[in-house]
Amino acid sequence: MPDMPESLAPLETAGADPQEVLHRVFGHPGFRGRQEEIVRHVMAGGSGLVLMPTGGGKSLCFQVPALCREGLGIVVSPLIALMEDQVAALRQQGIAAAALHSDLPEEAAREVRRDLARGAVKLLYVSPERLVLEGTLSRLAERRIALFAVDEAHCVSQWGHHFRPEYRGLAVLAERFPGVPRLALTATADPRTVEDIRAQLGLAESPVFRGGFDRPNIRITAAPREQERAQLRAFIKAAGDGTGAGIVYCGTRAKTDQTAEWLRADGHDALSFHAGMEATAKREAHRRFARGDAVIMAATIAFGMGIDRPDVRWVAHLDLPRSPESWYQEIGRAGRDGAPARALLLYGAGDISLARHRIAESPATEEQKRIERARLEAMVSIAEAATCRRRILLRCFGEDGLETCGACDVCLTPPRLFDGTIPAQKLLSAVLRTGRRFGVGHVVDVLRGRMTEKVAQFEHDRLPTFGIGRDVSEQSWRGVARQLVAMGALDVAIENHGELVPTEAARPILKGETKVMLREDALTRPAPRERGGRGAEPAMAGEPLFDALRAWRKREAAEQGVPAYVIFQNDTLAAIAERRPQDEDDLAMIAGVGRSKLERYGDAVLRVVREAG
Numbered sequence: 001m002p003d004m005p006e007s008l009a010p011l012e013t014a015g016a017d018p019q020e021v022l023h024r025v026f027g028h029p030g031f032r033g034r035q036e037e038i039v040r041h042v043m044a045g046g047s048g049l050v051l052m053p054t055g056g057g058k059s060l061c062f063q064v065p066a067l068c069r070e071g072l073g074i075v076v077s078p079l080i081a082l083m084e085d086q087v088a089a090l091r092q093q094g095i096a097a098a099a100l101h102s103d104l105p106e107e108a109a110r111e112v113r114r115d116l117a118r119g120a121v122k123l124l125y126v127s128p129e130r131l132v133l134e135g136t137l138s139r140l141a142e143r144r145i146a147l148f149a150v151d152e153a154h155c156v157s158q159w160g161h162h163f164r165p166e167y168r169g170l171a172v173l174a175e176r177f178p179g180v181p182r183l184a185l186t187a188t189a190d191p192r193t194v195e196d197i198r199a200q201l202g203l204a205e206s207p208v209f210r211g212g213f214d215r216p217n218i219r220i221t222a223a224p225r226e227q228e229r230a231q232l233r234a235f236i237k238a239a240g241d242g243t244g245a246g247i248v249y250c251g252t253r254a255k256t257d258q259t260a261e262w263l264r265a266d267g268h269d270a271l272s273f274h275a276g277m278e279a280t281a282k283r284e285a286h287r288r289f290a291r292g293d294a295v296i297m298a299a300t301i302a303f304g305m306g307i308d309r310p311d312v313r314w315v316a317h318l319d320l321p322r323s324p325e326s327w328y329q330e331i332g333r334a335g336r337d338g339a340p341a342r343a344l345l346l347y348g349a350g351d352i353s354l355a356r357h358r359i360a361e362s363p364a365t366e367e368q369k370r371i372e373r374a375r376l377e378a379m380v381s382i383a384e385a386a387t388c389r390r391r392i393l394l395r396c397f398g399e400d401g402l403e404t405c406g407a408c409d410v411c412l413t414p415p416r417l418f419d420g421t422i423p424a425q426k427l428l429s430a431v432l433r434t435g436r437r438f439g440v441g442h443v444v445d446v447l448r449g450r451m452t453e454k455v456a457q458f459e460h461d462r463l464p465t466f467g468i469g470r471d472v473s474e475q476s477w478r479g480v481a482r483q484l485v486a487m488g489a490l491d492v493a494i495e496n497h498g499e500l501v502p503t504e505a506a507r508p509i510l511k512g513e514t515k516v517m518l519r520e521d522a523l524t525r526p527a528p529r530e531r532g533g534r535g536a537e538p539a540m541a542g543e544p545l546f547d548a549l550r551a552w553r554k555r556e557a558a559e560q561g562v563p564a565y566v567i568f569q570n571d572t573l574a575a576i577a578e579r580r581p582q583d584e585d586d587l588a589m590i591a592g593v594g595r596s597k598l599e600r601y602g603d604a605v606l607r608v609v610r611e612a613g
Helices: 018-026 035-043 058-068 080-092 106-117 134-141 165-176 191-200 228-239 253-265 279-290 324-331 349-361 366-383 389-395 421-433 440-448 453-457 474-486 506-510 544-560 570-579 584-588 595-611
Strands: 048-051 072-076 097-100 123-126 145-150 182-186 208-210 218-224 245-249 270-273 296-299 312-317 341-347 417-419 490-493 499-502 517-519
Touching: 018 035, 018 058, 018 595, 035 048, 035 058, 035 208, 048 191, 058 072, 058 123, 058 145, 058 182, 080 097, 080 123, 080 279, 080 595, 097 106, 134 165, 145 165, 165 191, 182 191, 218 389, 218 474, 228 245, 228 312, 228 341, 253 270, 253 296, 270 279, 312 324, 324 366, 324 389, 341 366, 349 366, 349 474, 349 490, 366 389, 421 440, 421 474, 421 499, 421 506, 440 453, 440 474, 474 490, 474 517, 544 570, 544 595, 584 595
Parallel strands: 048 182, 048 208, 072 123, 072 145, 097 123, 145 182, 218 341, 245 296, 245 312, 270 296, 312 341
Antiparallel strands: 417 517, 490 499
16 A cells, blocks of 8 residues: 655644535535535534445545544545545545555554554555454544444445445444444445445444435447347447446356457457456456556456446446346446436346345245346336336335436337237237247247248247247247236246246236337437537546646555556546646646645646647
């Protein structure tokens, strides 16, 4: 972990005004949204739960009061990489920060403990496993504690989609440190998870600060997975600008490796990341991603929390996520800098049925299964939506009121619905008449009247449904089947060979008692118009001074062994390139340039500006 600059002593901030610390230390002209309200609440000794979208500034809500209050600020963080990146960023600001976790060499851990004993650490990041050890709690009880911040607080909840049992032990904080403010923070929690977090951390009587979950700078697209590689290639071409990174989430480890392999064959700098990799390989992949390279990370959800990089320009899912909360958190890794970003969701009928099967076969309680089924169905409704996808997503978090977002594929190109009762009846009838023994490919062959070897073998050309759908394309029939699976009229026998199986919901459709409205297959529609979301303008890629500043930042970060964005974020470099400061006074007026960074990098930045003319 890089040391603090030798020219800077740890900042004296205890007792200072939060607004002054925000400007002097972090270089921000003012608080955003509910940040100041939260900071003042904690400064007064209050506890609470903060719900704020990724990139919304959650960290400042505990970093600023931790600096302003007397004592040591304790931050509970779930991942080592996340701790190290945040500590590195704080040290760049001149803040005495340190981390304690299981991967820390013993000598380094002893040094951190010595610094703690002599009061040389102001912010300590610690894993939940390390914090709840009796030895750690006893040592902390002897110190003055400014606050406890529980980051990624959804891990506390038994309902959370990243449930970690170690987080449940944090209930001890309310018992052992009753007078110390406790601030729980998360970017993703539905109402049930919110209440569970409050109960577990003793925050039932404390306020909930909701910052809104909308991420309007992320343009959302969902499509049936028909030609996966072609679809992903087209998306990368449209979404990538060559300056940021991208993430491809896959459902299995094998698919992750295969995806990274063919992306490399296409000429991309693509990496794999999943739980089955060696620890050193995972660390190296994360290091390359974090340091600012324009890489594509093909990953399972093991590549999750701990991604603090602000310039991820796109996130693609090649398989259906298990819940809106999971999907929201994963796409939220794009566009943390506020600039336009994109998210793509590809899905198939098999994804839906596989997820339903896994829930049914899991050892969870019936109550938990019911909740997981509800979350899955909410995710399916987003994937097959005929109305604004963002509105449906936000409703999962208790937010409503947005009619159209103008930045999802449904809003940009509204789908046309048609009365699909007759096509649905034809397909269901074909499934029944072929004996519920075949997958969608064979059923479509029967409907379209194709005399394949399998059709001839089972004499399905003699069925009354043979050829009754010749006027409908194979792609469209697959779309009908997928939508019937989504609405629960068909299931897919994942445990066998993917056979289509009608459910009880198919009966009223076949009898004509239920009308079926279907959306036209997404792949038959023209691509959405190019239109940005409501977020910030993109970075100034191609502008000579901006590119020169990025090149300098990359060299500086490589020398220090830290991610590029902890030196300066893209929006700060863009502001420097636009304003072309002539001296340190000019540079100090730019957001993101605090005292520490001005002293450390001011001369170098001004030299780049002068050399660029």
